[in-house]
Amino acid sequence: MxxxxxxxxxxxxxxxxxxxxxxxxxxxxxxxxxxxxxxxxxxxxxxxxxxxxxxxxxxxxxxxxxxxxxxxxxxxxxxxxxxxxxxxxxxxxxxxxxxxxxxxxxxxxxxxxxxxxxxxxxxxxxxxxxIQFRKILSPHEVEVRIIDCDCWKCNLKNHIYYISNLISPCHAELFDGDIQMWDSEKLIFNPQIKDKVLNYAEKNKKLNMAKIKVRFSRTINESYMSFGCSSCDSIFGDWYIHEAVIETWYGDGVIDKLIIPIDKTLNLDLEIPHWCHPGEHDFCSLELGTIKE
Ligand SMILES: [Zn+2]
Ligand SMILES: [Zn+2]
Incomplete structure (x- = not known):
């Protein structure tokens, strides 16, 4: 240059x-x-x-x-x-x-x-x-990162995942990296995403994916959908997960990445005005849609 x-x-x-x-x-x-x-x-x-x-x-x-x-x-x-x-x-x-x-x-x-x-x-x-103007950015893929998470109780190495980027048809990549703490309706546990990650992890012998289910948390005195140790079933509380996640925000400790397409029933629309060039894909939405069905 x-x-x-x-x-x-x-x-x-x-x-x-x-x-x-x-x-x-x-x-x-x-x-x-x-x-x-x-x-x-x-x-x-x-x-x-x-x-x-x-x-x-x-x-x-x-x-x-x-x-x-x-x-x-x-x-x-x-x-x-x-x-x-x-x-x-x-x-x-x-x-x-x-x-x-x-x-x-x-x-x-x-x-x-x-x-x-x-x-x-x-x-x-x-x-x-x-190339058309859009007020809305409509992610159609998510990038999932798989990271280590050692069990706090039995020390067994488990793996967990989080959503690192939302990707639009016009190639905007929005960093997410949030796990929506103490919310059972977490995006990471949406079947469109969870099923694909678990499927992938099952086939990959190097991964020991933590088990996902509803567990009781003494921290918040409530039950919520959570990761937990694949061996001793101890809950990996959201605070514990959050700490593990932010340590890998800049890329260190990321074991694997997956790009997962999501369909329109999972609406992740965001108000981000932009000139949209989707190429072979559909344009981003014209208006904000309903958030999730
Ligand atoms: Zn354990
Ligand atoms: Zn767009």
Whole structure:
């Protein structure tokens, strides 16, 4: 990577955007002058006008929104490709804004680190509505980590698991690492997840999975679904598990990882606005669904 931005990078990206859009068969105008705006590359595609703005100098979010309002007013979809993105807390529906990278002379577009697309795939998918704004992020897979947990009573090495990441169809990976203490309805014990982990552990001779069942806990004077020693059946209380889990948050002590697909009956929707590029999967949800059936 270069330390200093190449002064010609703006023109290089502009040229490539125009060329790719022409190759895709669309009508293209460079340096198109509107009423009080000028677009680096104006593209007419699928009955819609797009303005691509390549931004290599620093431009604040406010300034970008001001410029975007002019495109909105004139019915043009402004799409921003920044070399250095402005600080933004949330992605915005009316502001498709992405970061481009120039590495070894190849331009790629990053969707906030969820995905890195070649400029060609990005343009083709953006112009064909395969990149859409979503208020909701809908995880469709979970990453499960299997870790050691020695029995506090008989010292036997057991294994337990927790959910480390929620993964969306657009490749957002949200770290979870929470075990929902003292709740019997824990996500980790949902049959969609539990059955697959136990199935996997059964086939893997190196694993000695703790037994999952309802046990009485003297700590909280109540019974709840818990891990317990595979030999002496002592409860591994949620506080004990929590401590074991956080020790492995940064990856140390992780014995194994599984990616488990979950179906729509297990709704893990989260309010995270984003530009969604699911590729061969379905888009994230449009609205918050009901939480679990
Ligand atoms: Zn034990
Ligand atoms: Zn998404």
């Amino acid at each position: 270069e330390l200093f931005s190449n002064p010609n990078i703006h023109d290089k990206v502009k040229y490539e955007v125009a060329q790719i859009c022409r190759d895709l068969g669309y009508e293209v105008k460079e340096e198109f002058k509107g009423k009080d705006w000028r677009a680096d590359v104006l593209v007419k595609a699928n009955n819609q006008i797009y303005a691509f703005e390549i931004q290599t100098s620093i431009q604040s979010l406010n300034k970008t929104i001001q410029r975007q309002e002019k495109y909105l007013r004139d019915g043009v979809i402004g799409c921003w490709l920044f070399e250095k993105e402005p600080n933004q807390t949330d992605e915005l529906k009316d502001l498709p804004l992405f970061k481009f990278k120039n590495i070894n002379d190849k331009i790629t577009v990053s969707l906030k680190g969820r995905k890195e697309l070649t400029l060609k795939v990005f343009l083709s998918d953006f112009l064909n509505n395969k």
